[in-house]
Amino acid sequence: MSVPNSPTSEETDTKKKRGSLQQSSRKSISEKKDEQGNSVNVPAYLGLVSSPNSTIEEKRTSIVNIDPKQSEGNLRSITSANLDGLLVTLKESVKDSKYPGFAEAFIATHSYFLDSLQLASKLMEFFYVEDKVIAEVFFVWIDIYTEDFKEEMMIYFNMFLTNISGKGGEFKAVADRLHRHLNKKIKERQEALLEETEREEIEQMAIERTGGGIFRRVPDINFLLTVSAKQMAMQLSLAECKAFREIPLREFLHMAWQKGGKDGKRGKLLARFIDRSNRVSWWIATCVLVVSHDKKKRRKMIQFWIEVITECININNFQTALQLFTGLNLTPVQRLKSEWKDLSKKSKVRYQEIQTFFDPEMNYKRYREKMKKNRPTRYTVAKCNITRFDDDRGKRG
Helix, strand or coil: CCCCCCCCHHHHHHHHHHHHHHHCCCCECCCEECCCCCEECCEHHHHHCCCCCCCCCCCCCCCEEECCCCCCCCCCCEEEECHHHHHHHHHHHCCCCCCCCHHHHHHHHHHHCCCHHHHHHHHHHHHHHCCHHHHHHHHHHHHHCHHHCCCHHHHHHHHHHHHHHCCCHHHHHHHHHHHHHHHHHHHHHHHHHHHHHHHHHHHHHHHHHHCCCHHHCCCCHHHHCCCCHHHHHHHHHHHHHHHHHCCCHHHHCCCCCCCCCCCHHHCHHHHHHHHHHHHHHHHHHHHHHHCCCCHHHHHHHHHHHHHHHHHHHHCCCHHHHHHHHHHHCCHHHHCCHHHHHCCCHHHHHHHHHHHHHCCCHHHHHHHHHHHHHCCCCCCCCCCCCCCCCCCCHHHCC
């Protein structure tokens, strides 16, 4: 006779939390005072989530340090703050334009300070006790990270909507808007996940048909000679930009791009982006090595990619420039001594400049200085050096 598995302590805690939330949905904590001194009834379920520095129970001092050197006009650059200061800034960010993008950045990175239930609890406290405009933060949250609204979070959020809807008037209007918006985004997310699965299947079938995809194909040298280096740099930049913009901000957190990272499952698009970078490097090396047995054609191929790297740097696309440079710097390509020796004087000078620019000395000092000085252009691809691709792993110190 089979015996059912005993629930784990984690499952038991989860069921208890759900039960406690559901039983407490209609109760109220004793009256609290808002900023104007008016009495406010705060739902009991807010007390069930352990939240640091409770706005309800204890008023704390908010601290936000602004860097005047990095601030421009009405914009403010925050260098440091405590949790209450960040939450106050979060509220202010939806009321004026002093902190553009702050709400999106804070919601993306809030797991460094508190979990999603705790953040939701803090926002609800603000809503009841201080400022109703905080509801706009929930709209931003739902917009960019719908996946956070699941299980206990959904129970908790639905209690919040039910409670404020019961107050009628503008409260009910806000609750109805949030409810419709959440349902819409959940549906869109489900459809997007389905489309992504279908797209991945199609891409895999295409790779199998072509024997490895586009990175196995080598462009003909005669074709490349009809394309300017600037045109090639722009097209590569557009492709790189598209791939980069698809990566959610959260995939850059908690070492998500590493298989053994804390959130390895959530670093899928970033891991794919890194893999693409490595594939481009190998593709450039393949273009040089198999284009022809003719040394002159291989030399022309090397010169062409040196020109493309230069153009990529000129339009501030350092990501693609580094990929191409890495491809030319791989050992099999560097062994073509005769081809490198016969490069034109102009190409030799430019390659030396590229080597100097990407010199890893002092943590890529020249690279970082240029990134800091140059303003973005329409073809700029933001680049975060996550890992360095190196052909010779044995040389790593």
